[in-house]
Amino acid sequence: MRTLNLGILAHVDAGKTTLTERLLYAAGVIDEVGSVDEGSTQTDTLVLERRRGITIKSAVTSFGIGDVTVNLIDTPGHPDFIAEVERVLGVLDGAVLVVSAVEGVQAQTRVLMRTLRRLGIPTLIFVNKLDRAGADGRRVLRAVADRLTPAVIALGAPRGEGTRGADCVPYGEADRAFLARLAELVADHDDELLAEYLGDEARLRYGRLVTALAAQARRGLVHPVFFGSAITGAGLAQLTAGLTELLPVADTKAEADGPVSAAVFKVERGPAGEKIAYARMFSGTLRPRDRVRIGRDKQGRVTAIRVFDRGGAGQAADIAAGQIGKLWGLTDVRIGDELGVPRAASPEHHFAPPSLETVVAPARPADKGALHAALTQLAEQDPLINLRQDDVRAELLVSLYGEVQKEVIQATLADEFGLAVGFRQSTTICVERPAGTGAAAELMGGANPFRAAVGLRIDPAPAGSGVSFGLEIEPGALPPAFARAVEEAARQTLTQGIFGWQVTDVSVTLTDSGYTPPPPYGWSKWSSSAGDFRSLTPLVLMPALSRARTQVYEPLHRFTIEVPSDTLGAVLPALARLLAVPLTQTVRGSLCVVDGEMPAAAVHRMRSLLPGLTRGEGVLESAFDHYERVRGEIPVRARSDRNPLNRKEYLLRVARGVSGL
Ligand SMILES: Nc1nc2c(ncn2[C@@H]2O[C@H](COP(=O)(O)OP(=O)(O)OP(=O)(O)O)[C@@H](O)[C@H]2O)c(=O)[nH]1
Ligand SMILES: [Mg+2]
Numbered sequence: 234m235r236t237l238n239l240g241i242l243a244h245v246d247a248g249k250t251t252l253t254e255r256l257l258y259a260a261g262v263i264d265e266v267g268s269v270d271e272g273s274t275q276t277d278t279l280v281l282e283r284r285r286g287i288t289i290k291s292a293v294t295s296f297g298i299g300d301v302t303v304n305l306i307d308t309p310g311h312p313d314f315i316a317e318v319e320r321v322l323g324v325l326d327g328a329v330l331v332v333s334a335v336e337g338v339q340a341q342t343r344v345l346m347r348t349l350r351r352l353g354i355p356t357l358i359f360v361n362k363l364d365r366a367g368a369d370g371r372r373v374l375r376a377v378a379d380r381l382t383p384a385v386i387a388l389g390a391p392r393g394e395g396t397r398g399a400d401c402v403p404y405g406e407a408d409r410a411f412l413a414r415l416a417e418l419v420a421d422h423d424d425e426l427l428a429e430y431l432g433d434e435a436r437l438r439y440g441r442l443v444t445a446l447a448a449q450a451r452r453g454l455v456h457p458v459f460f461g462s463a464i465t466g467a468g469l470a471q472l473t474a475g476l477t478e479l480l481p482v483a484d485t486k487a488e489a490d491g492p493v494s495a496a497v498f499k500v501e502r503g504p505a506g507e508k509i510a511y512a513r514m515f516s517g518t519l520r521p522r523d524r525v526r527i528g529r530d531k532q533g534r535v536t537a538i539r540v541f542d543r544g545g546a547g548q549a550a551d552i553a554a555g556q557i558g559k560l561w562g563l564t565d566v567r568i569g570d571e572l573g574v575p576r577a578a579s580p581e582h583h584f585a586p587p588s589l590e591t592v593v594a595p596a597r598p599a600d601k602g603a604l605h606a607a608l609t610q611l612a613e614q615d616p617l618i619n620l621r622q623d624d625v626r627a628e629l630l631v632s633l634y635g636e637v638q639k640e641v642i643q644a645t646l647a648d649e650f651g652l653a654v655g656f657r658q659s660t661t662i663c664v665e666r667p668a669g670t671g672a673a674a675e676l677m678g679g680a681n682p683f684r685a686a687v688g689l690r691i692d693p694a695p696a697g698s699g700v701s702f703g704l705e706i707e708p709g710a711l712p713p714a715f716a717r718a719v720e721e722a723a724r725q726t727l728t729q730g731i732f733g734w735q736v737t738d739v740s741v742t743l744t745d746s747g748y749t750p751p752p753p754y755g756w757s758k759w760s761s762s763a764g765d766f767r768s769l770t771p772l773v774l775m776p777a778l779s780r781a782r783t784q785v786y787e788p789l790h791r792f793t794i795e796v797p798s799d800t801l802g803a804v805l806p807a808l809a810r811l812l813a814v815p816l817t818q819t820v821r822g823s824l825c826v827v828d829g830e831m832p833a834a835a836v837h838r839m840r841s842l843l844p845g846l847t848r849g850e851g852v853l854e855s856a857f858d859h860y861e862r863v864r865g866e867i868p869v870r871a872r873s874d875r876n877p878l879n880r881k882e883y884l885l886r887v888a889r890g891v892s893g894l
Contacts (some may be wrong), residue, residue: 236555243331244341245310248361251463260296276307297539324513327480334368337750339513340856345641348725356451363399364462400467401460406439419445450479485555493517536562585857587632589659589785589832607650661834665730671781685765688745691781711746714801722770735868768796786860788833
């Protein structure tokens, strides 16, 4: 069994869904090429996707190339739905990054390529829309090399761009210039080849270079570039051949006998409301009626399986290593869960978390309970929605990447749950980072009402590292279950720091511990429980955090604005009012391109102002870049009741004066 689990990624409207349709057609899976504009494609199946002509959810489909089964995951390109891309990254063997030959490399393209390279996912680049007016393959190739990665090589030359007959002429052995470029590229990652190349350039055989290219592409070191058109089908044969020649196709027969290990990357509800988990098997074989471990501490029994194989997902007697399928029966499963034996830990997030949040309110106040239930179900399919209750104001909040996501949530609640809702204006989600080091400890006895002793130290950690937890206690001094309880409680507590924001880039160290062991035989109500550690941890962590002090950071976007040069005089002051900082300004014909940074909260406002300022000709593109310390007034977020600061016992203890180190 040979499989390739392939992701199609790109900025919005680059042609991913159309390309998917073309690949299915070429493989004989469908008889007619569907159209995004007519709402007839295989992967844009949601009512809302067909209505709007954009992809909202990642969708799986499958086709064959020779003896290889390709499971293709078509992802959304709109930055508001980046969470959908995030979740599939962990299950891919390879990817095709689509770039439009007209719009070229965009902010979102850079975000995606940066992540694909960081994760080492082998990636081919497809320059699409060669047939469209304004297409310029060579310009886009230069932009790819300049702005994405220099480790690229075009495998053909675009011809007849901007016409219906546009296509790509593959390079071959006779092309001396291509051979020289190829040799230079592959010699960069292969010392042996480099030595031969420097010894006698002409001696390097074409076959040797092509083999080296394939080996390096399969390891994600270099990225072959293809040109074509998903609408006319030009260049598709070369790309299809490249998928199996240049990406790592796995023969997973041997792993099918190993222990079960799989990752769930999508969860949806079936017609009867039943939960369906999309999983990629890394090892082992699952059959209906098998019990399987879900995540760290859940279990479930698989009741039915469908496996993707050259077309849709068909009923199957089992699912084995390498395959992607749908699993029924796992009622407690959530997106991101690992089934069976967990694999090496991967980072929590590949992209920036949502930077906006908004209050959702039902049109009829009586629907409040139903809305909470519906949003809980949506948050299950999209954990980054991160449903939150503000107990002080009795409001429901969801996290968002942008305003389009709001519309999608609104339409989904109306279509699937019959609920009419409105949104408050979105506000920015900030984060807190520790400014220094702080420590606190609670020993057993005295005013400590719990059968546990905990000492914690908070230290700043590098930007982007999230929350890490370490032990500085004697090995064996604390049973692992108790250490785990401290870690879980610490992570939970850090979701709301001093100012109410998630604390990040922080390292928490357990420096002291104590517990009462059970008597030699059996259990006593006087011995410590994990609950004691869970309750005590926040009461130690918050004072430690207060001593470390925290600073609030807001999300900043990198933006590119393209406007007619004569409107720049109106656009620049608007940018300044929104606290945007222009960094570079270039003139391209009658257009002016401004690059810079602006607060995430200003992006939507600028986007709505732009048409009025530029006669409808301005284009704004943006993507999250980094967090920047808030100067001026510090925004504070209302806490939910999970925060220990609201706990009566905590306030009592503060009143008594928490004992320090
Ligand atoms: N002329 C031309 N139009 C194309 C080509 N590929 C796609 N399109 C058009 O571009 C638009 C967007 O195509 P999609 O396939 O939906 O793009 P996408 O990347 O899937 O978009 P999202 O999923 O929403 O990010 C549609 O109107 C397509 O018909 C192409 O090669 N040539
Ligand atoms: Mg699409």
